[in-house]
Amino acid sequence: MGSALIGDEIRVSIDCDAAIVTARQKGRALASQCGFPSTDLAVIATAISELARNIVRYAVHGEIILRLLDDNGKRGVEVVAVDEGPGIPDLALAMQDGYSTSGGLGLGLPGTRRLMDEFEIVSDFGKGTTVTVRRWKR
Amino acid sequence: MNPELRELAQRYAGALHDYLVGRGEAALQEAYDLGRKALGQGLGVHDLATIQHRALLKALLTARTRKEASRTIRGASKFFVESLLAFEMSHRRSQEVNAALRESEQRYRGLVDTARDVIYTLSTDGTIKSLNPAFETITGWSRTEWIGKRFSPLVHPDDLPRAAELHRAVLEGQVPPKFELGILTKSGAWIPGEFVATPLVQDARVVGVLGVARDITDRKRAAEALRHLNEGLEEEVKRIAHALHDEAGQLLASVHIGLAEIARDLPSHTAQRLEDVRGLLDKIEEQLRHLSHELRPTILDDLGLRPALEFLADGVSRRTGLKIAVEGAPGKRLPAPTETALYRIVQEALTNVTKHAQATGVSIRFTRSRRLLRCVVQDNGVGFDVSAVSARRGARGLGLTGIQERLHAIGGTLDIVAAPRNGTELIINVPVEADSAESDSPRG
Numbered sequence: 001m002g003s004a005l006i007g008d009e010i011r012v013s014i015d016c017d018a019a020i021v022t023a024r025q026k027g028r029a030l031a032s033q034c035g036f037p038s039t040d041l042a043v044i045a046t047a048i049s050e051l052a053r054n055i056v057r058y059a060v061h062g063e064i065i066l067r068l069l070d071d072n073g074k075r076g077v078e079v080v081a082v083d084e085g086p087g088i089p090d091l092a093l094a095m096q097d098g099y100s101t102s103g104g105l106g107l108g109l110p111g112t113r114r115l116m117d118e119f120e121i122v123s124d125f126g127k128g129t130t131v132t133v134r135r136w137k138r
Numbered sequence: 139m140n141p142e143l144r145e146l147a148q149r150y151a152g153a154l155h156d157y158l159v160g161r162g163e164a165a166l167q168e169a170y171d172l173g174r175k176a177l178g179q180g181l182g183v184h185d186l187a188t189i190q191h192r193a194l195l196k197a198l199l200t201a202r203t204r205k206e207a208s209r210t211i212r213g214a215s216k217f218f219v220e221s222l223l224a225f226e227m228s229h230r231r232s233q234e235v236n237a238a239l240r241e242s243e244q245r246y247r248g249l250v251d252t253a254r255d256v257i258y259t260l261s262t263d264g265t266i267k268s269l270n271p272a273f274e275t276i277t278g279w280s281r282t283e284w285i286g287k288r289f290s291p292l293v294h295p296d297d298l299p300r301a302a303e304l305h306r307a308v309l310e311g312q313v314p315p316k317f318e319l320g321i322l323t324k325s326g327a328w329i330p331g332e333f334v335a336t337p338l339v340q341d342a343r344v345v346g347v348l349g350v351a352r353d354i355t356d357r358k359r360a361a362e363a364l365r366h367l368n369e370g371l372e373e374e375v376k377r378i379a380h381a382l383h384d385e386a387g388q389l390l391a392s393v394h395i396g397l398a399e400i401a402r403d404l405p406s407h408t409a410q411r412l413e414d415v416r417g418l419l420d421k422i423e424e425q426l427r428h429l430s431h432e433l434r435p436t437i438l439d440d441l442g443l444r445p446a447l448e449f450l451a452d453g454v455s456r457r458t459g460l461k462i463a464v465e466g467a468p469g470k471r472l473p474a475p476t477e478t479a480l481y482r483i484v485q486e487a488l489t490n491v492t493k494h495a496q497a498t499g500v501s502i503r504f505t506r507s508r509r510l511l512r513c514v515v516q517d518n519g520v521g522f523d524v525s526a527v528s529a530r531r532g533a534r535g536l537g538l539t540g541i542q543e544r545l546h547a548i549g550g551t552l553d554i555v556a557a558p559r560n561g562t563e564l565i566i567n568v569p570v571e572a573d574s575a576e577s578d579s580p581r582g
Contacts, residue, residue, distance in 0.1 A: 018164075025163040039219055045163075046223040049170055097231055105177050106231025107224060114230040115223070 003071035010066040014081075020052040023064040030066050031077045036137055043115055044077055047133050050112045051081035059085020059128065069134065076117075076136040084128040091123055142179055143189070146172065150221075151193040158197060158213050166220045173221035183225050190218050256331075256351040259338055262309055264288050264302075267346060276353045278324035294320030294328055308335045308347045321351070330354050365475070365547040372478050376434045383430035390423050435481075443468045443477045447484055447502060458492045466504035468511055472570060479544045480513060480568065486537045487515040487564050495519025495562060511570045516563045521556045 010030060012023040024045040031044045048064060055062035062083030069076040088094045097110050106114070109131070113119040118134040150172050157165030176186050194214045201207040250257050250270045256277075259267040266289050269281045277292075284292065293301045297319040304314050313336050320328040331351045338346040397416055401409045431437075431449075438446035444467055451462035471477070484502060491497050497519030505512045527538065538554070541564075545552050550568035 021164045021167050024167055028163065038216060042166075042216070042219045042223055045166065045220070046170060046227075049167060097235070105224075106228040107174065107177070110231065111224075111227035114234070115227055 003069040003074075003076070006068040006070050012064045012066070013061075014052045014055045014064055014083075015061045016056065020049060020056070023052050023066075024048045027064075027066050027077070027079060030068060031135075034068055034075045034077060034137060036077070036135075040135065040137075044079070044135055047112050047116055047135070048079055050108060051079060051131055051133070054109065054131075055081060055083045055085070059083035061085075062128075071136070074136055076134050078132065078134045080133075081131045082128070083130075087125040087127055087129055088121075088123040089125050091121060094123075095121070143181065143185060146176055146179070146181070147189040147192060150189045151196055154193045154197060154214060154217050157217055158210055166217065169217045169220040170223060173224040176221075177224045177228055183222070186221060186225070190214070190221075253350075256349075256353075258349050258351065260289055260305070260347040260349070262344075262346055264290065264305060276323075276329070277321065292322050294322070296320070304333075304335060305347060308337050309344055311337050311344055313337070318354070319351075330358050361547055364543060368479075368544065368547060369475060372434070376439075379430040379434040379436070382426050382433070383436070386426055387423065390419060390426070393419060438477060438481055439474075442471055443480060444504070446477075446481055450481070450485060450488070451502065454488050454492065460488075460492060460497065461499040462488070463499075463501045465501060467506070468504045468513070469506040469570070472511070476548050476568060476570070479548050479550075480566070483541050483544055483566060484513070484515060486541055490537065491515075491517045491519060491562075494522070497561070506570070508572050509569055511568045513566045513568070514563060515566075516561065518561050521558050521560045521562050523558055524554050524556050 010026050012019060012026055014020065014023060027048045028041045028045050031041050032038075036044070052064055055064075062081060062085065065080040065082065067078040067080070069078050095110055095113070097106055105111075109121070112131075112133060116133040116135050118132075120132040121129065123129040150169075153165055153168045153172060157169070173186065176189075194211070197210045197214065198207055201210050253270055253272055256273045257268075257270045258273070261267050266284050266287055269285060271281075273279065273281055273284075290298060290301070300317070301319055304317060307314055317333050317335075319331050319333060321331045323329055330353075332354045333349055333351045335347050335349040337344040338348045394416065397412055397419075401412045404412065431453075435446045435449055437449050444464060448464050451464055454460060455462050468480070472480075488500065491500050495517045497517035500515065500517045503514045503516070505514075538552075542552055545566065545568070548568060550566060553565040553567075554562070555565065556562040
């Protein structure tokens, strides 16, 4: 990606539901610095919720990393969810709606992909999963 | 309000209240979870708006000042946006799914509209639900003339019982093999259609029949032309065989008599040389007779299939040392094309055995049920790989294609049971007329 990182990244360790709230709060605060309207803050917080929920559910422990980006004057927020859990054996399958019950409703990873502007996922079976999402200011 | 909705409404009101009294992000996360839960329970956006509306009214009732009321409204709207996002994700998914469905629908629509075969669907009671444009091209009917009507008037009356039976079978979930039905065209003519029908399944339930029908008029004509050609060839061969056997034979007999007369008037040493010439003439006569029988055994016309095959087997046995047994009887005389086809097929099969099978014995067995004549040619030779040889169509295909074409013309079928090193069995089934009297009488 040709975008530069602005300022320090924020890392939130995720191991319980309370940590999800912390990650949301920090993500919302960071995006708000960048001037995102409050309805967009809700979108970013939701993406954090879904990614962090996945960590708690499938990997037990992991991290949410939050960054502010600048791509030729275009501002954005990047959320990275990293875990060292079991990994996803079949990514294409995991990205299909209906893979899990929440996916069937269009939530979970597929839902997060639709909510955000960019979505990348890397998973090594047995080594963990990294999901990166970005949302750019309109 | 149903109990689930009421419970959710209570939790929503509680969470909104918590948010308004300063629980911040945790309350917003709860709002999101409530939205997620509502979606999971099958509640709609309107249900959620109803809950929001009630919770907001309740919160406003307890507001003491204008400022407090304004804070309540701002907070509630933020809370509402949060809880809607689960629905937003689900909504976007529906849009994506719909777009994919539309694309897939267009692709299939394109296939169906440009197909050269008729593609149709029927309801369980036999009502035509859909037809593609090929129906109009092939039958001359307009689709609107038939959609919504029963299919039965389109099917030839003789084929109707079978059509109804197949319809029932497909509705029971079966996929019958290809079948033929006569189909009525707008001009009143009947055309032969070859059908494939499968159950139309919706939500794991058979709701009708999906079928594909092909106009096989051309194929039928080609088969008919081939049959004519074969018959013509047989006639020609018969004529030549007759000319060789009878006419040339009679001429030779006259030559014999002439030579005998000349021999009487000649001195004995010259008469001996003439005798040698007569010996040569005998050989020519023998060869002519042999050739004529190879071409067309008159015995087939005169005595029927079994004696003709015995004669053929005897000849092959003597030439090759192969033991050949003819067992069973084909029953009463069959139509000439059927007898000829079977004779030629067995002849071809025996040629195959002598050329390729390295067998020591062959049996030719006939069994006849009421409407079916079965002829099995089985050898004890090296066998072969059926799929490999069948794939090698044409000239090198052991003449199997020829056998199949001959059988096709008389409505018969061929099955081959063979494996390398395990002998070969040709199973030939031919439909025949019901057999009452069993006899091998000459044809009137």
